[in-house]
Amino acid sequence: MFKNTFLLLLLSMTIASEVSAQNQILTPELLWKIGRLGLECVSPDGQTVVYGVQRYDVAANNGNRVLFALNLATGETQRLTDFEKTSGDAQFHPNGQKIGFLMDGHLYEVGLNGLSSPSKVSDLEINGFHYSPDGKHLLFCKDVKLDKTPAELYPDLSKNSAKIADGLFYRHWKSWHDHAYSNVFFVGYADGKFTDEPKNIQNERFDSPLTPDGGMEQITWSPDGRFIIYTCRKLNGTEEAQSTNSDLYAYEVSSGKTLNFTEDLRGYDRDPVFSPDGNYLVWTSLATPGYEADRPRLMILDTRTQQRDELTLGWAYEANHPTWAADSKSLYFTAAENFTQQIYQINISDKKIRRITNGTHDYTAIKMAGSQLVTTRNSMVNPAELFLVNPLKGTATQLTFVTEEVWKNLAKPTIERRTVKTFDSKDMNVWYVLPPNFDPNKKYPTLVYCQGGPQSALSQFFSYRWNIALMASQGYVVVAPCRRGMPGSGAAWNDAITGRWGDAMKDYLSATDAAAKEPFVDASRMGAVGASFGGYAVYWLAGNHNKRFKTFISHCGLFNLESFYGTTEELWFPHHDFEGAYWQKNTPKMYLNDSPHRFVQNWDTPILVIHNELDFRVPFGEGMQAFQAAQLKGIPSRFLSFPDEGHWMSKPQNSMVWQKEYFGWLDKTLK
Numbered sequence: 001m002f003k004n005t006f007l008l009l010l011l012s013m014t015i016a017s018e019v020s021a022q023n024q025i026l027t028p029e030l031l032w033k034i035g036r037l038g039l040e041c042v043s044p045d046g047q048t049v050v051y052g053v054q055r056y057d058v059a060a061n062n063g064n065r066v067l068f069a070l071n072l073a074t075g076e077t078q079r080l081t082d083f084e085k086t087s088g089d090a091q092f093h094p095n096g097q098k099i100g101f102l103m104d105g106h107l108y109e110v111g112l113n114g115l116s117s118p119s120k121v122s123d124l125e126i127n128g129f130h131y132s133p134d135g136k137h138l139l140f141c142k143d144v145k146l147d148k149t150p151a152e153l154y155p156d157l158s159k160n161s162a163k164i165a166d167g168l169f170y171r172h173w174k175s176w177h178d179h180a181y182s183n184v185f186f187v188g189y190a191d192g193k194f195t196d197e198p199k200n201i202q203n204e205r206f207d208s209p210l211t212p213d214g215g216m217e218q219i220t221w222s223p224d225g226r227f228i229i230y231t232c233r234k235l236n237g238t239e240e241a242q243s244t245n246s247d248l249y250a251y252e253v254s255s256g257k258t259l260n261f262t263e264d265l266r267g268y269d270r271d272p273v274f275s276p277d278g279n280y281l282v283w284t285s286l287a288t289p290g291y292e293a294d295r296p297r298l299m300i301l302d303t304r305t306q307q308r309d310e311l312t313l314g315w316a317y318e319a320n321h322p323t324w325a326a327d328s329k330s331l332y333f334t335a336a337e338n339f340t341q342q343i344y345q346i347n348i349s350d351k352k353i354r355r356i357t358n359g360t361h362d363y364t365a366i367k368m369a370g371s372q373l374v375t376t377r378n379s380m381v382n383p384a385e386l387f388l389v390n391p392l393k394g395t396a397t398q399l400t401f402v403t404e405e406v407w408k409n410l411a412k413p414t415i416e417r418r419t420v421k422t423f424d425s426k427d428m429n430v431w432y433v434l435p436p437n438f439d440p441n442k443k444y445p446t447l448v449y450c451q452g453g454p455q456s457a458l459s460q461f462f463s464y465r466w467n468i469a470l471m472a473s474q475g476y477v478v479v480a481p482c483r484r485g486m487p488g489s490g491a492a493w494n495d496a497i498t499g500r501w502g503d504a505m506k507d508y509l510s511a512t513d514a515a516a517k518e519p520f521v522d523a524s525r526m527g528a529v530g531a532s533f534g535g536y537a538v539y540w541l542a543g544n545h546n547k548r549f550k551t552f553i554s555h556c557g558l559f560n561l562e563s564f565y566g567t568t569e570e571l572w573f574p575h576h577d578f579e580g581a582y583w584q585k586n587t588p589k590m591y592l593n594d595s596p597h598r599f600v601q602n603w604d605t606p607i608l609v610i611h612n613e614l615d616f617r618v619p620f621g622e623g624m625q626a627f628q629a630a631q632l633k634g635i636p637s638r639f640l641s642f643p644d645e646g647h648w649m650s651k652p653q654n655s656m657v658w659q660k661e662y663f664g665w666l667d668k669t670l671k
Contacts, residue, residue, distance in 0.1 A: 023411055023437070024409050024410055024411060025410060025411055025436055025473040025474075026410055026412075026467075026469055026470050026473040027470075027473070028470065028656055028659035028660065028663075029058075029656075030406050030410075031464060031467060031470055031659075032056050032058050032464075032652060032655070032656065033055075033405075033406050034383055034403050034406050034407070035053040035054070035055050035402040035403060035405075036053065036054040036055075036383070036384070036464070037051055037052070037053050037376065037383070037384045037385060037386065037400060037402045037403070038051060038052045038053075038054070038088075038365075038376065038384070039051050039365045039367060039374060039375070039376050039386060040052055040067065040088070040089075040090040040091075040101075041090050041091050041092055041099075041367065042092070042367045042368065042369045042374055043092050043096045044092060044094065044095075044096045045096055045370075046072075046368065046369040046370030046371075046372075047071060047072055047073055047369075047370075048069050048070065048071055048072065048092075048096075048112065049069070049070045049072060049367075049369065049374050049386065049399070050067055050068070050069050050070075050080070050090045050092075050099060051067070051068055051070065051386055051400065052065050052066065052067050052068070052087065052088055052090070053065065053066055053068065053402050054086075056652045057652070058652045058653060058656055061651060061652050061653045062652070063086070063652065064083060064084060064085060064086050065086045065087055065088055066079060066080075066081050066082070066083055066085075066087065067079075067080040067081045067087045067088070067090055067099075067101060068080060069099070069112060070386070070399060070400065072369060072388070072399075078112070080099060080101075080110050080118070081101065081103060081108075081110070081118060082103075082118075085103050085104060086103065086104070087101050087102065087103045087108075088101065088102055089101055089102040089128050089129070089215075089216060091129070091130065091131060092131075093109070093131055093135055094131055094132075094133060094134065094135040095135060097111060097112060098110060098111045098112065098192075099111075099112070100121070100129065100131065101118075102126070102128070102129070103118065105125040105126065105127075106120055106121075106122065106123065106124070106125060106126070107120070107121040107122050107124070107126060107129055107138075107140070108120050108121060109121055109192050119192060121189075121192055121193060121194070122193075122194055124140075124142060124198070125142070125143075126140045126141060126142045127140075127141040127142060127143065127182055127209075128140065128141045128209070128215060128216035128219075129141070129216070130216060130219065130220065130221055131189075131221075132186075132189075132221050132225045133221055133222075133223050133224070133225050134225055135189070136188065136189060136190065136225075137186055137187065137188055137189055137225070137253075138186065138187050138189045138194075139184060139185065139186045139187075139219065139221065139228055140184075140185050140186075140187070140198070141182050141183065141184055141185070141208065141209065141216070141219070142182070142183060142185055142198075143178075143180040143181065143182055143183075144180060144181055144182075144183045144200065144203070145178075145179055145180040146179070146180065146181055146205050147177075147179035147180075147205070148179065149179055150162040150163070150164055163176060165177075166237065167236065167237020167238040167239075167241075168237055168238040168240075168241035168242075168569070168571070169236070169237055169238070169240045169241040169569060171569055171616045172211060172212060172569050172570075172616060173211075173212045173569075173616055173617055173646055173647060174212075174614035174615065174616060174645075174646025174647065175212075175614075175616075181202075181204065181205050181206060181207050182207045182208060182209065182211070183200050183201075183202040183203060183204065183208065184200070184201050184202055184208050184219060184228065184230050184251075185198040185199060185200050185201065186198070186199055186201060186228060186253065187199065201228060201230075201251045201256075201258070202230075202232075204232075204234070205236055206232050206233065206234045206235075206236070207232070207233075208230045208231055208232040209230075209231055209270075210231060210232070210233060210246055210270065214231065214270070217270075217271050218230065218231035218270050218271060218272070219231065219272075220272050220273065220274060221274075222274055222278060222281075222303075223274050223275075223276065223277070223278040224278055225253070226252060226253060226254070227250045227251060227252055227253070228250075228251045228253065229248055229249070229250050229251075229272045229274075229281070230248070230249050230251065231246055231247070231248060231249075231269070231270045231271075231272070232246060232247065232249055233245060233246040233247070234247070241569060241570065241571045241572070242290070242571045242572050242575060243289070243290065243572060244267055244268050244286065244289065244290055244291070244292055244572050245266050245267065245268075245289060246268050246269055246270055247260050247261075247262045247263060247265070247269055248260070248261060248262045248269050248270075248272055248283060249261075261301070262283075262285070262299075265285055265287075265299075266287075266289040267285065267286035267287055267288055267289050267290075267291065267294060268284075268285065268286040268292070268294075269283055269284070269285045269286075269299070270283060270284055271283055271284045271321075271322065273322050273323070273324060274303075274324075275324050275328035276324055276326060276327075276328050277328040278303060279302065279303055279304060279328060280300055280301065280302060280303065280328065280348065281300070281301045281303060282298055282299065282300050282301075282311065282322050282324075282331060283298075283299055283322075284296040284297070284298060284299075284319065284320065284322065285297055285298075285299045285310075288576075290572040290575055290576045291572075291576045292455075292570070292572065292573060292576075293453065293454075293455030293456070293487075293494070295316075295317070295318050295487075295491045295494065296318040296319055296320055297310055297311075297312045297313075297315070297318075297319060298310070298311040298312045298319045298322055298331070298333065298346070299311065300348070311331070311346060311348070311351060312346065312351075312353070313351070315353060316490035316491050316492075317335040317336065317337050317487070317488075317490060317491070318335050318336065318487055319333045319334075319335055319344075319346075320333060320334045320335065321333055321334050321365060321366055323366050323367065323368060323373075324368070325345075325368065325391075326368060326370070326371065328348075329347065329348055329349070330345050330346060330347045330348060331345070331346050331348070332344065332345050332356070332366055332368075332373060332391065333346065333366075334363055334364070334366065336457040336459050336487045336488040337355070337488065338429070338488060338489070339429050339431075339457065339458060339459050339482045339486070339488035339489070340359070340360060340361065340362055340459050340460050340488075341362035341363055341364060341457065341459050341460070342355060342356070342357045342358065342363060343355075343356045343357045343363050343366060343373065343375065343389060343391075344356060345391060356389065356391055356394045357389060357394050357396065358394065360379060360415055360417075360460060361377050361378060361379040361382070361460045362377065362378055362379065362459050362460040362461060363375045363376070363377050363387075363389075364376045364377070364378065364384065366389075369388070371391070372388055372389065372390055372391065373388070373389040373390075373391055374386060374387075374388055374389075374399070375387050375388075375389055375396075377396065378460065378461070378462040379415065379460040379462065380413075380415055380431070380433055380460050380461065380462060380468045380469055381412050381413050381414070381415060381433070381468075381469045381472075382403075382407070382412075382462065383403040383407065383462050384403075384462060385398055385399070385400045385401065385402060385403060386398070386399040386400040387399060410436070410473075411436035411437055411473075412436055412469070413433050413434055413435055413436055413438075413468075413469050413472035413473060413478075414433070414434045414438060415431060415432070415433055415434075415460075416431075416432040416433075416434065417429065417430070417431060417432070418430045418431075418432055418514070420481070420510055420511050420514040421510065421514075422484075422506070422507050422510045423503075423506040423507070423509070423510050424503075426484075428481060428482060428483060428484075428507055428510065428511065429481075429482040429488070429489070430479060430480065430481045430482065430511050430514070430515075431458070431478075431479075431480040431481075431482070432477065432478070432479060432480075432515075433468050433469065433471070433472045433477070433478040433480065434472060434477055434520075435472045435473065435474075435475050435476065435477065436472070436473055438520075439520075440519070440520050441520075442520060443519075443520060443521065443522040444475065444476060444477045444520055444521065444522060445475070445476055445477070445522055445525035445526070445527070445666075445670045445671055446476060446477040446478075446479060446515060446521045446522065446523075446525065446526045446527070447471055447476050447477070447478050447479065447526075447527050447528070447529055447666075448479050448480075448481070448508060448511065448512050448515070448526065448527070448528045448529070448549075449466070449468060449471075449478055449479065449480040449481075449529060449530065449534070450508060450528060450529065450530030450533075450534035450535075450537035450538060450541075451480070451482075451483075451486065451530065451533070451534050452530065452531050452532030452533045452534045452535075453485065453486065453532070453533050454485045454486075454497060454501070454504065454533035454536075454577070455485050455486065455487065455494055455497075456486065456487070457486055457487040457488050458480055458481075458482045458486050458488070459488060464655070465531070465648065465649050465655065465658070466529075466530075466531060466534075468480065470659075474663055474666075475671070476666070477515075477518075477520065477521055479511060479512070479515045479521075481507055481508055481510075481511035483504045483507035483508060483511070484496040484497055484503060484504050484507055485497035485501075485504050497577070498576065498577060498579070499577070499578065499579040499588060499589065499590055500590075500594075501536070501540075501577070501590060501594045502540075502590075502593055502594040504537070505537060505540045505541065505544065505594075508528070508537060508541060509541075509544075509545070509548070512526065512528075512545075512548050512549075513548075516548070524550070525550055525670050525671070526548060526549050526550060526670075527549055527550060527551040527552065527553070527666065527669070527670050528541050528542075528545070528549050528551075528552050528553075529552070529553040529554075529662075530553075530554065530555070530557070531554075531555035531556055531557065531610075532555075532556055532557065532558075532617075532618060532647065533557075533558070534554075534555075534557070535554035535555050535556055535557020535558065535618070536554075536557045536558040536559075536596060537557075538552045538553065538554035538557055538607075539554055539557050539558070539559050539596030539597075539626055540594070540596045540599065542596070542599075542602075542603050542605060542607060543596060543598075543599025543600060543601070543602040543603055544599055544602065545605070549605055550605065550606075550669060550670055551605065551606050551607070551608075551665070551666065551669035551670045552605060552606070552607040552608070553607070553608045553610070553662060553665060553666075554607065554608070554609055554610065554623075554626065555610040555611070556610065556611050556612060556615050556617075556618045556622075556623065556647055557596075557611075557618065557622065557623070557626070558596070558618055558622055559596050559597055559622040559623070559625050559626040559629075560595060560596070560597040560622065560625055561574075561578060561582070561590060561591050561594070561595040561597075562582045562591055562595065563621060563622065563625065564618065564619070564622060565578065565581060565582055567619040567621060568616070568617060568618065568619060569616050569617065570617065577590075578590045578591065596626075597625065597629070600629045600633070603629065603630060603633055603635055604635065605635065606635065606636040606637065606665075606669045607626070607630050607635060607636075607637050608637070608638050608640065608661070608662070608665040609623050609626050609627040609630070609637065609638070609639050609640070610623065610639075610640045610641070610658070610661075610662075611623025611624070611639075611640075611641050612641060612642045612643075612645035612646055612647070612649075613641060613642065613643040613644075613645070614643070614644065614645055614646040615645075615646050615647045616646070617646075617647045618647065620641070623639070623641065624639075627639040636669070638661075638665065640657075640658070640661050642654050642658075
């Protein structure tokens with residue numbers, strides 16, 4: 001009898017544990033426990049995949065990234081690097097027996113046998129590298145100081161803190177110019193060591209790769225090792241601040257000669273990828289000068305005939321992450337169609353495009369692994385993991401379960417898709433993310449999520465700041481409109497807001513009104529939240545919502561388009577999107593009609609303003625102006641700022657404070 005009682009007790013405890021696990025919801029604390037996975041590289045034989053996992057220690061306010069190797073045949077995983085260090089930029093040596101990677105800015109190598117520790121190749125501090133195809137050389141990027149500092153200009157005043165500029169672009173995103181430039185070098189290499197002195201193939205006051213978000217995908221070797229192709233925007237100062245015209249340069253190793261072969265293409269050109277047989281070079285190119293969010297198209301150069309063509313001519317969507325098939329007859333790429341990032345294949349011979357994958361998720365990176373594709377996949381309610389995709393069938397098999405420790409125990413939100421008519425009778429996709437254990441008979445407080453960009457896809461992304469699953473898990477319905485200006489519905493929809501940001505704001509109002517009619521939405525408890533362009537949207541809505549919203553949260557948003565124009569660094573952006581400067585003879589209409597500061601007289605709703613002091617993209621004064629306006633109008637408001645953060649949140653404890661203030665504000669003003 002005791003035995004049966006014990007078994008019943010054990011069974012009841014197990015059931016209770018399972019129910020408890022299923023009822024657990026995502027919290028900010030749990031979000032920061034999730035390992036953040038990124039795909040690194042695949043071995044030449046396609047049998048081994050290297051990936052990195054970033055984990056954070058909130059108490060220590062730091063994080064480390066560890067590299068792992070996964071054998072696709074056996075399923076075995078080998079840890080390659082130290083848990084106490086941060087490692088990345090991994091690449092296989094051409095012999096496939098060892099892996100090079102960066103750790104603390106230095107180049108290391110480690111074998112796949114699991115018997116040896118990583119060994120340092122060089123004491124040089126570098127930004128990235130590539131092995132030559134024969135393994136006898138390396139190219140790498142390194143910062144080279146080419147300008148004098150004010151202390152060097154005035155050595156008798158060596159403790160001065162002056163900053164001196166003779167042109168614009170003296171600061172960018174969150175950093176002041178440091179008098180150094182990232183240049184490309186190459187060097188002889190054998191047996192894990194440099195065999196001669198590195199040679200700077202630029203020695204110029206220009207960066208390669210492009211900053212701040214460029215990586216080694218912008219630089220490559222030709223398969224025969226004859227050329228180094230690198231991406232660079234060879235402009236400085238005020239001219240650089242107004243131009244997106246980056247080009248691809250071919251440096252011939254034997255002669256030292258450099259050729260610009262995209263000189264006539266006036267927008268961004270980057271991400272060069274040679275076909276395995278060396279007969280073709282493909283890269284992404286943006287056609288419109290100054291338009292940073294133009295449709296990325298694939299350009300192709302036949303290296304035998306020098307004939308150049310647009311491979312994706314007539315394709316209405318973007319083409320990202322070009323990856324060659326092993327036979328050099330086709331390419332794989334990703335694109336946002338119907339607001340999810342999927343994988344496609346294009347044939348070189350007839351330029352026909354075939355969609356490979358489907359589903360309510362995003363594929364965010366791809367590498368060839370023999371005849372299959374290794375990719376990262378995520379959704380709004382699932383963090384990134386590695387998947388193996390069969391390109392013939394489109395089937396996907398999950399390879400890693402890095403996030404499972406936290407994720408498997410959670411009650412998860414659900415995603416639904418709606419189509420809403422806009423103010424001008426266009427169809428707009430709207431994502432609805434519903435709370436865990438959703439009850440359709442209840443009425444929920446609701447957040448209208450305003451995406452940034454403005455031309456960034458509102459697809460099935462998983463963010464660690466604007467985490468929609470986290471919002472829904474706190475008991476909110478999240479409504480995420482794919483308003484005009486976003487990739488995912490063709491180039492025309494993406495381009496529709498140039499000079500007309502107000503139309504996108506009307507899209508938000510259309511989505512809000514449609515949501516208010518849903519039986520599970522409490523129309524008396526709706527809020528609008530967003531960052532960057534989404535923060536701009538919140539400020540605009542605050543002056544034009546006509547009592548639709550009960551609260552607002554804006555992070556790093558544009559408040560006054562004139563002051564933004566006068567202080568931002570990448571001037572090509574307002575030149576394109578605003579259609580020029582506010583002092584032009586015929587003032588662009590956006591300054592007059594669409595600047596949120598012109599509607600402050602209508603503000604009447606509580607607002608949380610968040611802005612970071614190192615945000616040079618949307619400078620700090622934008623948030624200060626908005627908070628000052630709210631305070632002077634007597635509107636309940638709060639100002640949250642971080643002196644050591646830029647346009648995004650990067651530090652664990654800062655981010656935790658951000659989340660606590662964010663949800664604390666919603667608890668106070670919406671629930």
